Structures are given as structure tokens and as C-alpha cells.
Amino acid sequence: MKQYQFQLEFQVRDYECDMQGHVNNAVYLNYLEHCRHEFIKQFGLDFSELVRRGISLVVIRVEMDYKYSLRSGEKFMIGVILERVSPLRYRFIQDIYLLPEKKLVLKARITGTGVNAKGRPQLPEEISSALDKIF
Amino acid sequence: MKQYQFQLEFQVRDYECDMQGHVNNAVYLNYLEHCRHEFIKQFGLDFSELVRRGISLVVIRVEMDYKYSLRSGEKFMIGVILERVSPLRYRFIQDIYLLPEKKLVLKARITGTGVNAKGRPQLPEEISSALDKIF
Amino acid sequence: MKQYQFQLEFQVRDYECDMQGHVNNAVYLNYLEHCRHEFIKQFGLDFSELVRRGISLVVIRVEMDYKYSLRSGEKFMIGVILERVSPLRYRFIQDIYLLPEKKLVLKARITGTGVNAKGRPQLPEEISSALDKIF
Amino acid sequence: MKQYQFQLEFQVRDYECDMQGHVNNAVYLNYLEHCRHEFIKQFGLDFSELVRRGISLVVIRVEMDYKYSLRSGEKFMIGVILERVSPLRYRFIQDIYLLPEKKLVLKARITGTGVNAKGRPQLPEEISSALDKIF
Numbered sequence: 001m002k003q004y005q006f007q008l009e010f011q012v013r014d015y016e017c018d019m020q021g022h023v024n025n026a027v028y029l030n031y032l033e034h035c036r037h038e039f040i041k042q043f044g045l046d047f048s049e050l051v052r053r054g055i056s057l058v059v060i061r062v063e064m065d066y067k068y069s070l071r072s073g074e075k076f077m078i079g080v081i082l083e084r085v086s087p088l089r090y091r092f093i094q095d096i097y098l099l100p101e102k103k104l105v106l107k108a109r110i111t112g113t114g115v116n117a118k119g120r121p122q123l124p125e126e127i128s129s130a131l132d133k134i135f
Numbered sequence: 136m137k138q139y140q141f142q143l144e145f146q147v148r149d150y151e152c153d154m155q156g157h158v159n160n161a162v163y164l165n166y167l168e169h170c171r172h173e174f175i176k177q178f179g180l181d182f183s184e185l186v187r188r189g190i191s192l193v194v195i196r197v198e199m200d201y202k203y204s205l206r207s208g209e210k211f212m213i214g215v216i217l218e219r220v221s222p223l224r225y226r227f228i229q230d231i232y233l234l235p236e237k238k239l240v241l242k243a244r245i246t247g248t249g250v251n252a253k254g255r256p257q258l259p260e261e262i263s264s265a266l267d268k269i270f
Numbered sequence: 271m272k273q274y275q276f277q278l279e280f281q282v283r284d285y286e287c288d289m290q291g292h293v294n295n296a297v298y299l300n301y302l303e304h305c306r307h308e309f310i311k312q313f314g315l316d317f318s319e320l321v322r323r324g325i326s327l328v329v330i331r332v333e334m335d336y337k338y339s340l341r342s343g344e345k346f347m348i349g350v351i352l353e354r355v356s357p358l359r360y361r362f363i364q365d366i367y368l369l370p371e372k373k374l375v376l377k378a379r380i381t382g383t384g385v386n387a388k389g390r391p392q393l394p395e396e397i398s399s400a401l402d403k404i405f
Numbered sequence: 406m407k408q409y410q411f412q413l414e415f416q417v418r419d420y421e422c423d424m425q426g427h428v429n430n431a432v433y434l435n436y437l438e439h440c441r442h443e444f445i446k447q448f449g450l451d452f453s454e455l456v457r458r459g460i461s462l463v464v465i466r467v468e469m470d471y472k473y474s475l476r477s478g479e480k481f482m483i484g485v486i487l488e489r490v491s492p493l494r495y496r497f498i499q500d501i502y503l504l505p506e507k508k509l510v511l512k513a514r515i516t517g518t519g520v521n522a523k524g525r526p527q528l529p530e531e532i533s534s535a536l537d538k539i540f
Contacts, residue, residue: 014452015296019186019342021453024285024469026164033160034418041478047419048426048477058204059160064197066239072289072453073446075281123167148304149317150429154422154477156318161420169283176343182284183291207318207424208311222393289456295438299431321424328474329430334467344515 001102002095004079005134006039009099011076022069029062032094032108035078039092043130054117055124060089061111068098068105075099082134088121089113090131136237137230139214140269141174144234147209157204164197167229167243170213174227178265189252190259195224196246203233203240210234217269221255224248225266271372272365274349275404276309279369282344292339295359299332302364302378305348313400324387330359331381336404338368338375345369352404358391359383360401406507407500409484410539411444414504417479427474429540434467437499440483444497457478460529466496466516473503473510480504483494487539493526494518495536 010031018024037047050057070076080091090112096105116122123131145166153159172182185192205211216228225247231240251257258266280301288294307317320327341344351363359381366375386392392402415436423429442452455462477480486498495517501510521527528536 013435014442015288015294015435015438017453018285019183019287019289019291020191021289021457023166025197026161026285029161029164030418030420033420037419046478048154048422052426056155058155058201060201060202062160062197062199066193066195066197071195073451128178148300149307150300150303150423150431152318152424153420154424154426156424160422164283165283168285172284181343183287187291208316270291289453290461290463295467296434297433299434303430319423326425328425328471330471332430332467332469332471336465336467339463378532 001097002079002081002093004095006042006080007033007077008035008080009075009077010034012070012072012076014072017072020069022071025066028064028066028096028106028108029129031078031096032092032110035080036092036110037081039082040130041109045127045130050127055127055129056115057112057127058115059110059112061109063109065107066105067107067126068103070096070105071096076105077102082131084131084135085111088123136232137214137216137228139216139230141170141177141215142212143170143173143215144210144212145169147205147211149207152207157202157206160201163178163199163201163231163241165244166213166231167227167245170229171227171245172216174215174217175265178268180255180262180265185262190251190262192246192247192262193250196248197245200242201240202242203238205231205233205240211240212237217266219244219270220267223258271367272349272351272363274365275304276312276350277347278305278308278350279345279347280304282294282340282342282346287342290339292341294353295336295350298334298336298366298376298378299367301348302362303381305364306352306362306380309350310400313403315397315400320397323386325359325397326385327382328385329380329382332378334376336375337377338373340366340368341374346375347372352401354401354405355381359391406502407484407498409486409500411440411447411485412482413440413443413485414480414482415439417475417477417481419477422477423434425474427476430471433469433471433501433511433513436483436501437497437515440485440499441497441515445490445535448538450532450535455532458530461495461520462517462532463520464515464517466514468514471510472512473508475501475503475510482507487536489536490516491494493528510530521528
């Protein structure tokens with residue numbers, strides 16, 4: 001396992017499973033988003049508070065490799081590493097591991113940016129400096 | 136626009152939007168899945184029927200580039216092209232366009248395979264030959 | 271079948287089904303919400319536009335009786351009747367029927383109200399008068 | 406607060422909130438379902454295991470009264486009381502409270518039954534006797 005900057009534990013809920021009996025492929029993006037929001041909250045960035053103030057953090061690229069299908073009741077952990085890609089773009093490396101054995105479930109790279117009121121990419125100073133604290 | 140093998144129209148529903156007021160990033164994977172299942176149904180492959188018979192088609196890799204955020208009530212179209220990547224793997228090229236102006240919303244590449252009862256990659260003959268009809 | 275004020279057709283998508291192979295019980299509330307929002311849009315009430323202007327229409331009571339479990343690919347129709355319950359409350363009678371046979375799937379009664387910026391029940395004049403047009 | 410037979414704590418995740426900025430009305434049914442499944446697991450009833458063996462526990466009636474709208478990051482608790490309604494029907498009384506102040510968020514009554522392979526109401530002996538342990 002890599003050296004992650006943040007880790008969060010989850011447990012699969014039955015309503016997240018589809019007719020194949022395992023977690024639907026889209027639900028992993030929910031898990032990853034929740035983990036990112038909990039991560040940045042630690043650096044003073046509350047996603048919902050930012051939304052209320054008109055600041056949008058958006059996902060612009062997703063890459064996910066599915067290695068194992070999670071099933072009902074299974075526990076898992078998401079590890080996160082944040083990287084700056086460019087002045088306006090940052091990337092979350094997020095890996096999911098089945099617990100307790102730490103078997104790899106999914107590897108993701110989520111690239112994001114900020115968007116201003118006109119829909120143009122822009123990272124407000126407060127976000128830039130909060131992210132800098134993480135790097 | 137590319138020459139797609141299949142196209143399907145959708146309309147954004149309000150419950151698919153998150154607190155930013157646009158479609159949540161995970162919901163696009165729902166749209167894409169529904170479109171793939173409608174596409175393969177035309178070639179005799181009914182996803183739910185396959186599940187009932189113990190045949191699992193699974194997603195093993197997702198790449199998505201988000202270009203525009205869909206909002207409440209907007210209409211859009213998904214175009215699909217299916218490619219064979221290897222004897223066991225196929226890839227859906229899926230692009231989403233806002234209607235009626237056909238503005239690009241999202242570009243996706245979804246790689247899948249079949250999995251047998253033991254969890255090993257395997258494409259049953261009936262699926263292989265159905266997919267061959269598409270290529 | 272009752273005489274409905276509005277009808278909307280849907281088709282079950284595979285991601286809406288849970289491990290039992292039929293539509294998860296919570297998803298019906300999504301269907302019903304989408305149908306209500308399409309219904310009131312016909313009377314000039316655009317839910318997302320109201321939200322942007324700070325006007326909240328909220329559900330305060332739900333009653334649903336499940337009669338038949340929808341499955342993958344099935345088509346269905348939702349019929350709606352709107353009733354005024356009190357000066358501040360209105361109720362949507364919503365019934366779901368399997369198509370084409372019109373077998374009853376679900377009967378719902380959804381009570382709603384408006385909420386002002388202070389979280390108190392209030393129906394702005396424009397909503398009251400739009401609803402009056404329906405009754 | 407009533408004397409509950411089981412309690413489970415949750416925290417709102419941002420993807421569960423809709424464009425109004427609070428938890429979408431349908432998501433509460435997800436929370437309630439997860440809580441019921443965790444509850445019955447304590448009495449030896451694993452929902453997903455039952456599904457694999459062809460035993461379906463289904464919801465036949467839902468009543469929910471919404472008292473407060475949960476928002477991003479809020480913690481809450483669900484309390485459960487199980488009642489037998491008839492030889493084939495049981496009812497979960499489920500109340501949601503905001504934490505830590507225990508403000509009432511939602512009151513629900515969820516009626517369920519078992520369904521056999523032919524779609525007829527039937528409670529297998531093992532479920533009946535497990536439920537009897539709870540009463």
C-alpha cells in the first residue's frame with residue numbers, strides 16, 4: 001500500500017448493490033466523492049459551504065480500474081493522495097481496499113478544477129492556498 | 136460528431152442533480168450503463184436475462200472527460216461505438232451531447248469483460264458471437 | 271383507472287434494480303418526484319428555477335402502497351391528481367401502472383408545502399395561483 | 406424519545422443532497438432500509454444471503470412524515486421498533502433524529518412481508534422464528 005495523505009472507512013449498504021449482487025459501477029464514484037470531501041474538509045474546505053458561496057469545484061476527468069467487486073456488508077477503506085497537475089488543476093489518487101485483508105478493489109485518478117460564475121476554470125485564492133497546505 | 140453504431144436520447148431529472156444544481160458526476164455512469172444495455176439488447180443480449188443465467192458482464196476500466204455540466208430538464212444524446220480490444224475485452228466509446236445543439240458534454244471509454252462463476256474473465260460463446268455481429 | 275390530470279411514461283433502467291432483481295423501494299420516490307416536476311412545469315412552475323430563486327417546495331408526508339415489483343426493462347405510466355388539502359398544503363395522488371396491461375404497481379399520496387427562507391411553511395402567491403389553475 | 410430495539414448512526418454525504426442543498430426525499434428510504442438490514446442481521450437474518458437463497462423480504466407499505474431537512478455533513482441516528490401486524494406482516498417503526506440534539510427529523514412506518522418464488526406472500530419458518538425472537 002502507498003503512503004496515503006488521508007484514509008476513510010466505509011461499509012457497503014445493500015441499496016448500493018445492483019442485480020448482479022455487487023456494488024454498481026457508478027456507486028464507486030459516490031464513495032470516492034464522499035472521501036474527497038471529507039479529506040478537503042480537514043484543510044478548511046467545506047464543499048457545501050463553497051457551493052453556497054458560489055464556488056464550484058468540479059471533476060473534469062475520471063479514470064477508474066476495477067479490480068474486485070464489492071458485495072453486501074463488506075468493509076473497505078479509501079486512501080487518498082492529492083497532487084497538483086497545473087496552476088488550475090489538481091488530481092486525487094484514490095485507491096479502494098477491501099478490509100481487513102487490504103485486497104485492492106479499485107484504483108482511481110480524479111482530476112478537478114474550480115469554475116467561476118461564468119463557467120471558466122478558476123481556483124479562488126482560498127482554495128489554492130488550502131490545497132498548497134496539503135501538498 | 137462521429138459515426139455512432141447506436142444513439143439514445145435522455146432528459147435530466149431533478150433528482151439526478153446535486154447541490155451544485157447540475158447532474159452529479161456519478162450519475163453519468165448510470166446514463167452510460169443504461170445506454171450500453173439498450174445497445175446490446177438490439178443484438179439479443181439482455182443484461183438482466185444474462186444475470187439470471189449466471190453470466191456477468193462487468194466494467195473493468197472507466198475513462199471519462201467532463202466537458203459541460205448538464206442541468207435540470209436538459210435533453211441529451213449518447214452515441215456509442217463498440218470495439219474489440221482483445222479476445223476477452225471490448226470497449227464502448229460513448230459520447231454525450233447536449234440537445235438540440237449537439238454540444239459535447241462528456242467523452243467516455245468503458246472497457247468490459249465477462250466473468251464466469253469463479254470470478255475469472257471469460258466471454259461465453261453466445262456473447263462473443265453477439266458482439267461479433269456488432270463489429 | 272382514475273381520471274388523471276397528467277400522465278407520464280417511464281421505462282425501468284437496470285441500475286435502478288437492486289440485488290432482488292427488481293426496482294429498489296426508494297427509486298419509486300425518484301420516479302414520483304420526476305413526474306410531479308414535469309406535471310407542475312406545465313403550469314409554469316419550474317422546480318429548479320424556483321430553487322434558484324430561493325423558493326422551496328418540500329415533501330412533508332409520503333404514503334406508498336406497493337402492489338407489484340417492477341423489473342428490468344418494464345414500461346410503466348404514472349398518473350397524477352393534485353388536491354388542495356389546506357391553504358398551505360397540497361397533495362399529489364400518484365398511481366403507477368405497468369404497461370401495456372395497466373396492472374397497478376403502486377399507489378402513492380404525497381403531501382407537500384412551500385417553505386420560506388426561515389424554514390416556515392409558506393406558499394408564495396405565484397405558486398398558490400399556479401396550483402389554483404390546476405384544481 | 407421512544408425505547409428503541411436498535412439504533413444506528415449515519416452522516417449525510419454530499420452526493421445524497423439535491424439542488425435544494427438538503428437530502429433528497431427518496432434517500433431517506435435508503436437510510437431506513439440500511440438500518441433495517443443491519444437490525445435484522447443481529448437476529449441471524451442476512452438480507453443478501455436470503456436473496457441468494459431465493460427468499461424475498463419486500464416492503465408493501467411506506468408512511469413517512471418529514472419534520473426537518475437534513476443537510477451536508479449532519480449526523481443523525483435511526484431508532485427502530487419491530488411489530489408483528491399479522492401472521493404474514495411485520496412493521497418497522499423507524500424514527501430519525503438529528504445528532505447531537507436529538508431533534509426529530511422523520512417518522513416512518515414501513516410494513517413488510519415475505520414473498521415466495523411464485524410471488525405470493527409467505528414468511529419462511531426461519532424468518533418467522535427469527536422475528537419472534539425480536540418481539
